[in-house]
Amino acid sequence: MNYYSTNDYAAQMSFKEAVIKGLPKDKGLFFPHEIPTLGEDFFESLPSLSLPEIAFEVLQPYVTPDITPEDLRKICGEVFTFQIPLVEVEKDVYALELFHGPTCAFKDVGARFMSRCLQAFAEPDRPVTVLVATSGDTGSAVANGFLGLENIDVVVVYPQFGVSEIQEMQFTTxxxxxxxxxxEGTFDDCQTLVKQAFSDEDLNQKKNLSSANSINVARWLPQMVYFFHAWGQWKKLNPDAAEITISVPSGNFGNLAAGLLARQMGLPITYFVAATNRNRIVPNYLETGEYAPAPSVATIANAMDVGNPNNFPRIQELFRHELEAMQQVVxxxxxxxxxxxxxIKLVHQENGYLLDPHGAIGYLSLRQLLPELKTPGIFLETAHPAKFKESMEKVLGQEIELPEQLKVFQGRQKQVTDMxxxxxxxKLLLMQEHKEGTL
Known part of the structure; x- marks a missing residue:
């Protein structure tokens, strides 16, 4: 499989080249040259397949020939070591819980998959520096996914006051x-600095940079796996049902782009919901046809505080830049x-289910849209509620216990370079030699 730039179809690279490079020189995004279609036999067996088995079938066309089938099976087995359960919250409304991994967020999937790919591709005499901008969960997932890997350094760039305390502890300690x-700024400022770094020729001559944001194909593509898994689990519970809507809490829109790519591979999802907080650039576009990025606004759902979504060009590419075609599905x-x-309060009181702020938007979108769409619905629970402990406790008026994966970070000393x-x-900071925990 080759990948082209969304800004230049002729600028094509292999999967390996696209993973290492992260971003094309023209500031577009890498996109697969072709989208394979999975056969009926796969979908008939899907409810009985394990996560590693699903991952292998879905991802193999995208990584061939740079990763052998044997190595891909090994990678999938190492990445999908935790459950991603589908939980019924109320009649016809299900939560896909993506927070059972090591950092309690959906980004564990993409970060772990990418770390294995990049480790396989890294050259011993040319260390890789992985740059990642984060509004919360990406930083912790990437830092923990790459922790201790030889020949790879990770630099997490984040807004000083734009992430929760627990999220910060997960990548600064x-x-x-x-x-x-x-x-000193917003997530969009961090994202801009990372993009500038990738387009700076002098910096790239001296440092072997790679991106670990969802703009990297190795972070983006494995997110398809849990959409297939969700549908398979739903069909197991509802074998005679046909149509389903999936609501995706969205910030940088990599998750939604992955779900839509899965749909083009044959996954029979009727509708997707682009569910956002007050940073409503894409919902506005779907309503008016005007795409107008804006400075991000701080909200309680901080991981989605994005005013210029990085992955939206991939969604446009999937629909050939035809707004009406997108509106029929999204x-x-x-x-x-x-x-x-x-x-959050209502669902906890009525159903005994604890939503995180991002999942709450997904749930609320289904409550409002399903009567019109006339399908059951699944929403993504993208992070454990305890990752937003302070905000959640204010909302609920009660203490939330940390899961074991988060307790281990309590009491550790932060190591951060503020600027x-x-x-x-x-740029000057990146040019310096890496020392443990600092630049």
Whole structure:
């Protein structure tokens, strides 16, 4: 499989080249040259397949020939070591719980898969520096996914006051081959600095840079796996049902782009919901046809505080830039903080189910849209509620216990380099030799 730039069809690279490079020089995104279709036999057997088995079947066309079938099976077995259960919250509404991995967030899947790919591709005499901008969960998933890998350094760039305390502890206390840079600004500022780094020729001559954001194909593609898994589990519970809607809490839109790619591979999902907080750039586009990125707004659902979604060009590519075609499949929805808080309280009281702020938006979108769409619905629970402990406890008025994966970070010392939103200073920082936990 080759990959082209969304800005230049002729700029094609292999899977290996695309993973290492991260971003094309023209600032587009790598996109698969062709989208394979899975056969009826696969979908008939899907409800009985394990996560590693699903991953192998879904991902093999995208990594061939750079990763052998034997190596891919091994990678899938190492990545999908935790459950991703489908839980019925109420009649015809299910949560796909993506928070049972090592950092309690959906990004464990993509980060772990990418780390194995990059480790296989890295050259001993040319160390790789992985740059990742984060609004919360990406940083912890990537830092932990790459922790201790030889020949790979990880630099996590985040807004100083834009992530929860627990999220920050997960990527600032690790040391070893990880470093954290706190920027005086928003997530969008961090994302811009990372993009500038990839387009700086001088920096790229001296450092072998790779991206671990969902813009990297090795982070993006494995997210398809749990959409197939969700449908398989739903069919096991509802063998005679035909149509289903999946609501995807969305910030950078990599998750939704992966689900839509799965649909083009044959996954029979009727509708997707692009569910956002007040950063409603895509819902507005679906309603008006005008795509207008804007400065991000801080919300209780902080991992989705993105005003210029990186992955949206991939969604446009999937629909050949035809708005009407997109509108037939993707429905827009957004909620403000008060609606999110009210939903968390209501669902906890009525159903005994604890939503995180992001999952709450997904749930609320289904409650409002399903009567019109006339299908059952699945929403993605993208992170454990305890990752937002302070906010959640204020909403519920009660303490939330941390899962074991998060308790281990309590009491550790943070190691962070704080700096202003300035690319010249950021570039100088990256040029310095890496030391454990610092730059």
């Amino acid at each position: 690790l040391g070893q081959n990880t470093s954290a840079v706190g920027i 429905k827009g929805f957004w909620a403000d903080d008060e609606e999110i808080k009210g939903t 202003p939103n300035d690319f010249a200073g950021f």
